[in-house]
Amino acid sequence: MIDTTATTGSKAKRIELEKEHEFRFEVDYDNTLTIKLLEGTAECFGTELAQLTNYTFGGATKAAIFTWHGCTLELTGNSHYYIANETPMITYLNINQAIEEQRQQAITNSTIGPRVMLVGPTDSGKTTLSKTFLSYSARKGHNPIYVDLDIGQGSITVPGMLSAVSIAQPIPIGQDEFSTVPPLVYFYCHVSPSENVKLYKLQISNLAKDINLKVEKNEKARASGLIINTCGWVDGLGYELLLYSIDTLGADVVLVMDHERLYSDLTQYYSYNPNVRVAKLVKSGGVVTRDPTFRRKSRMTRIREYFYGVASDLCPHSLIVDFKDVIIYKVGGAVDQIRLMEIVPSSEIVHSLLGVAHTKSPETILNSNLAGFLYVTEVNFEKQKITFLAPSPGPLPSKYLILGSLKWLE
Numbered sequence: 001m002i003d004t005t006a007t008t009g010s011k012a013k014r015i016e017l018e019k020e021h022e023f024r025f026e027v028d029y030d031n032t033l034t035i036k037l038l039e040g041t042a043e044c045f046g047t048e049l050a051q052l053t054n055y056t057f058g059g060a061t062k063a064a065i066f067t068w069h070g071c072t073l074e075l076t077g078n079s080h081y082y083i084a085n086e087t088p089m090i091t092y093l094n095i096n097q098a099i100e101e102q103r104q105q106a107i108t109n110s111t112i113g114p115r116v117m118l119v120g121p122t123d124s125g126k127t128t129l130s131k132t133f134l135s136y137s138a139r140k141g142h143n144p145i146y147v148d149l150d151i152g153q154g155s156i157t158v159p160g161m162l163s164a165v166s167i168a169q170p171i172p173i174g175q176d177e178f179s180t181v182p183p184l185v186y187f188y189c190h191v192s193p194s195e196n197v198k199l200y201k202l203q204i205s206n207l208a209k210d211i212n213l214k215v216e217k218n219e220k221a222r223a224s225g226l227i228i229n230t231c232g233w234v235d236g237l238g239y240e241l242l243l244y245s246i247d248t249l250g251a252d253v254v255l256v257m258d259h260e261r262l263y264s265d266l267t268q269y270y271s272y273n274p275n276v277r278v279a280k281l282v283k284s285g286g287v288v289t290r291d292p293t294f295r296r297k298s299r300m301t302r303i304r305e306y307f308y309g310v311a312s313d314l315c316p317h318s319l320i321v322d323f324k325d326v327i328i329y330k331v332g333g334a335v336d337q338i339r340l341m342e343i344v345p346s347s348e349i350v351h352s353l354l355g356v357a358h359t360k361s362p363e364t365i366l367n368s369n370l371a372g373f374l375y376v377t378e379v380n381f382e383k384q385k386i387t388f389l390a391p392s393p394g395p396l397p398s399k400y401l402i403l404g405s406l407k408w409l410e
Contacts, residue, residue, distance in 0.1 A: 015073045017042070017083065023073060024255045024286040025081035027141060029059035029297065033077035038235050040071030046135030047170035055173045058310070059300055063174075064286045079108030088282050092129060094253065095189070095281070096136050099225075102253075103142060106223040112215065113144075115250050119242055119266075122232025127155050129257070130229045135170035143168050145211055149245060150203065151233045152191045152295065154336040156403040158306050158353065158373055159299045160406045162203040164211060166221060175310050185370040187331075187355045189404020191299065193233060193241055199331055199338050199366070201244055206367055208248045209341070215366075226318030234262050243269065249393040254275055256402040258283040301352065303408040306373060307391055317393045318377070323384040326396070328354065329365060330403045340365065343403065345379050345386055351409055352376050355402040362400060375408060 017023055017040075030136045034056045037049040042065050049055065049065070057063060057079075065073065066089055075081075106113040116133065118126040119370045127150065137144045147164045156163040165183035186203040193200040197327050215222035220304045228249060234242060239262075246254060252275055256263040263280040270276040284400070290298070307316040317346040323345055345350075353375055359368040374396075390396075 011076075013075045014038070015075060015083070017065070017067045017071050017073065018085070019068060019070045020085070020087070021063050021070075022084045022087045022089070022286060023081060024064045024084060024240040024396055025079045026288070027057050027059055027060075027061040027077075027079045031059055031078040033057045033061075033075065033079040035065065035332075036074040036076075038074050039258040041069055042071045042073070043135075044173045045171060046139070047173050048139075049173065053068055056311075057174045058301045060294070061174075061265060061303055062286075062288055062290075064284070069140075084285055086283055086285065089224050091281065092132060095190065095279070096133055097199035099133065100137070100140065103137070103223055103225060104264075105224070105387045110219070112250075113223040114253055115226040115228065115231060115247055116249035116253040116255065117226075117228040118255050118257060119234065120143055120232070120283075121228050121234055121262075122152075123287060123289045124232070124257035124259070125283040126150070126229050126232075126257055128151070128284070128287065129255075129281075130155075130227050131171045133227050134167045137224065137227075138167055138170045143220045145214070145221060145226050145227040146225040147211070147226055147249065150229050150232055151200075153298060154302050155229065156183050157185050158303050158352075158406075159403060160191055161355075161370070162186045162188055162200070162207055164207050164212075167227075185355075185358070187366060187370055187402050188356065189353065189402070189406045190255060191406070193231060193370070194237065195236065195405065196331060196338070197241065200241065201248075202338065202366065204245055204248050208250070210369070211249070215334065225304075234259060239265065242266075246276065256280050278400065299406075303375075303406075307375065307389055313390070317390050319388045319390040319396075320372070320379075321388065321396070323386065326386070326399050326401055327362070328401045328403055329362065331366070338366065345380065347379055349376050349403060350379055351407045352403055353408055355404075356396060357398050357400040357402055359398060359400055365375070365400055365402060371401075374401065 034054050037051050042049045091100040102114040163183050163185045166181050175199050186206050266278045328343050329340050330343050332341050357365045357368045358371045375389040
């Protein structure tokens with residue numbers, strides 16, 4: 001049930017939230033909204049708000065503030081919002097408690113902690129709930145690993161990559177920076193797994209190997225487990241990729257968001273395996289459908305934030321290199337092939353995003369964690385030089401660069 005709906009203005013406005021109510025808001029691309037908690041307690045995707053602290057949300061933000069006991073908020077800026085008194089937060093809290101109990105058993109018995117995978121169609125709330133579970137676990141002092149297989153948006157790094165990162169603190173409010181720890185990032189550089197299914201599976205396998213090596217050496221990480229976010233492709237080949245992801249990453253808790261048939265299929269498929277539990281969850285009423293235009297703009301925003309920062313507080317550097325000083329590869333072939341081809345720099349790669357492979361050998365490019373990304377701003381064939389936008393100054397960590405289909409018009 002929706003209690004009220006309104007649009008904020010330029011003047012500060014107070015909002016009273018009763019217990020177990022949620023303030024849901026959307027900020028357009030050219031606007032910002034600042035929220036301050038004046039009284040009571042509240043949280044944003046599992047992270048507690050500090051009183052009398054300004055939290056600023058930039059454009060293209062859709063988020064929610066929930067209170068268990070009631071609170072007063074002050075709003076400054078422009079957004080569309082409404083207040084809901086019916087939310088699935090109690091259900092989510094109960095699921096989180098079950099996950100916590102599994103972690104405690106892992107700590108006691110020195111075993112592997114819960115590996116929780118969220119699955120479901122696009123715009124069912126998987127990323128939001130992932131953030132909530134991560135923040136709740138960090139508040140308890142755990143150190144879970146967040147795995148993001150949703151290449152369409154990218155919540156750890158730029159879109160198009162498969163990545164994982166260790167979480168030690170609740171997710172910062174109003175930011176998409178999950179951790180100060182460098183993430184594991186594997187190259188894919190398309191926005192759909194259908195572009196190259198074999199490459200997508202290879203990078204899931206590479207992530208799983210790295211994660212298993214980490215938890216072997218780190219007892220806390222082993223007991224804390226994984227939170228795994230997935231893409232919204234759940235039919236046909238997408239379903240097969242879900243099964244591959246569950247088995248390869250060793251997920252033992254699969255939470256199905258808002259999809260009866262997927263829940264039924266997974267329940268039946270894993271009925272033979274008592275080690276995999278499948279549960280069904282309803283999506284929050286605050287989850288909204290994002291049209292292709294919004295999703296495309298969001299991807300461009302994520303790429304820009306990589307170079308310039310969430311608050312435009314970073315200063316990227318222009319880097320000019322000779323053709324001979326870098327080797328650019330492109331993954332070709334059909335959906336069931338992986339063929340690495342060296343390409344000659346040309347105007348066709350302008351506005352492309354390139355991954356910098358952390359390797360000294362071309363044979364291990366795709367099996368190597370990426371050191372970072374470069375953006376191609378100019379190719380001068382006459383002078384045999386390429387101009388890149390780089391996130392930091394200095395020499396490149398590797399001469400091996402990888403090209404995909406992802407482009408960014410700055």
